[in-house]
Structure formats: structure tokens, C-alpha cells
Amino acid sequence: MKVYRAEDYTSMSRRAANILSAQVILKPDSVLGLATGSTPVGMYRQLINWYDKGDIDFSQTRTVNLDEYLGLAPDHEQSYRHFMQENLFDHINIRPENTHVPDGLAPDPEEECRRYNQIIAGLGGIDLQVLGMGHNGHIGFNEPEEAFELETHVVDLTQDTIRANARFFSSPDQVPRRAITMGIKSIMQARHILVVVSGADKADIVRRAFAGPVTPLVPASILQMHPHLSLVGDEAALSQL
Numbered sequence: 690m691k692v693y694r695a696e697d698y699t700s701m702s703r704r705a706a707n708i709l710s711a712q713v714i715l716k717p718d719s720v721l722g723l724a725t726g727s728t729p730v731g732m733y734r735q736l737i738n739w740y741d742k743g744d745i746d747f748s749q750t751r752t753v754n755l756d757e758y759l760g761l762a763p764d765h766e767q768s769y770r771h772f773m774q775e776n777l778f779d780h781i782n783i784r785p786e787n788t789h790v791p792d793g794l795a796p797d798p799e800e801e802c803r804r805y806n807q808i809i810a811g812l813g814g815i816d817l818q819v820l821g822m823g824h825n826g827h828i829g830f831n832e833p834e835e836a837f838e839l840e841t842h843v844v845d846l847t848q849d850t851i852r853a854n855a856r857f858f859s860s861p862d863q864v865p866r867r868a869i870t871m872g873i874k875s876i877m878q879a880r881h882i883l884v885v886v887s888g889a890d891k892a893d894i895v896r897r898a899f900a901g902p903v904t905p906l907v908p909a910s911i912l913q914m915h916p917h918l919s920l921v922g923d924e925a926a927l928s929q930l
């Protein structure tokens with residue numbers, strides 16, 4: 690594992706964007722595994738900035754996102770597809786058909802998981818997977834005690850996650866109860882994993898995930914076993930490591 694310590698959120702985002710852009714420059718048709726959430730937003734902003742300056746070209750790049758809520762249309766404001774369009778895809782020259790997010794409206798979610806696994810396999814696997822990390826160590830929607838050996842699958846959201854998400858919806862019963870997520874196995878099969886963390890509130894889980902025992906109780910701890918892992922964080926998030 691290589692740890693990159695950055696002073697603050699802006700330099701953390703820049704360092705993470707450096708790693709991602711190096712991947713795209715060295716291999717223009719790279720398959721990037723992407724994450725939503727607040728942590729990678731600054732990295733996406735930096736990439737858009739370099740794209741605007743003509744420093745990076747996404748015309749051959751392919752992407753697969755980690756997860757999506759079940760029941761939300763792609764244009765729903767809280768869908769992860771919408772998040773990716775707003776925060777990255779609409780601002781760069783990536784081809785829409787080269788971007789993949791699980792279909793939240795799939796009539797048969799289990800079939801959608803199979804289809805998604807085939808997409809990843811058909812692309813030749815993931816070159817670089819970006820991950821944020823939840824306060825309980827979740828990665829994607831793989832919550833504590835999730836089996837390590839799963840590929841893309843359907844998950845029931847925990848009460849904690851439903852409660853935490855309620856603020857983004859007009860009423861609590863509109864919060865999706867289920868999601869599709871890449872599994873830990875799909876994530877671990879990526880050739881390079883880039884974890885981004887920021888803020889003092891992540892310091893404890895960063896220590897447990899990267900300096901504690903590997904256990905399903907902290908899903909991100911399995912990442913210690915990955916042969917090519919980059920952890921990019923600001924001082925606050927890395928303060929206990």
C-alpha cells in the first residue's frame with residue numbers, strides 16, 4: 690500500500706486526480722471504476738479543469754460505477770447516474786455509451802447484476818477503481834459483515850443508511866430501500882485501487898481499515914490484501930495512521 694499524505698482537501702483531490710489522469714494518459718482506453726459521494730467530487734472537479742485546459746482526453750476511456758439505488762430513474766436527482774453526469778460526465782469528452790452505472794429501474798435486479806458483471810468482464814476488468822469509505826468501513830454498498838466473495842449483487846440498505854439518506858428526499862418513505870452494488874470480489878479484482886479519504890471524522894475508520902485486522906466487520910480492511918493500493922488522504926483523515 691502506498692499512502693499519499695496531502696495537506697487539505699484541495700491537495701488531496703489534486704493528488705488523486707494526478708493518479709487517475711496518469712492512468713488515462715498511459716492507457717487512453719482505460720477502464721475506470723468510479724465512486725459517488727462527497728469525497729471524490731474535488732478530484733472530479735480537478736479532472737474537468739485539466740480537461741478544459743486540453744491536458745487530458747477521455748474520448749477512449751470506459752467507466753463502470755460502483756453502485757446505484759434500486760427504484761430511482763437515471764434522471765432522478767438522487768440517482769448515482771445523475772450524480773456522475775453532473776459531477777463529471779457532462780463536462781468531459783467521454784462517450785455516453787462508454788459509461789456504465791447499474792440500472793436502478795431494471796425490472797429484474799438479479800438479472801441486472803448478472804448483466805453488470807458481464808459488462809465488467811467484457812471490458813477486460815477494471816484498471817483503476819476509485820473508492821470512498823463510509824464511517825463504518827463500507828465500500829460501495831458493502832456494509833459490515835458482507836461476504837468478501839461476492840460480485841455485483843442486490844443489497845437491502847441498513848436502517849442507518851436509510852436514515853442518513855432521508856435528508857436528500859422529500860419524505861422518508863421515498864428513500865430507496867435497496868441498491869445494486871459491485872461486491873468486494875469485483876472491487877478486489879481491479880488492477881489498481883485508489884482510496885480517497887478526507888476529514889477528521891474519517892480518521893478512526895482509516896486506522897481500523899488500514900492498520901487493524903482484516904475482518905468483514907470493517908469491509909475496507911480487505912483492501913490491505915490488495916497488491917496495488919493507493920491511499921490518498923488529507924492530514925485530518927490520516928492523522929491516526
Ligand code: F6R
Nearest residue numbers: 724725726727728821822823829
Ligand atoms: C459511493 C459509495 C460509498 C461512498 C462512501 C463514502 O459510490 O459507494 O461507499 O464512497 O459512503 O462517502 P463520502 O465520500 O460521501 O464520505
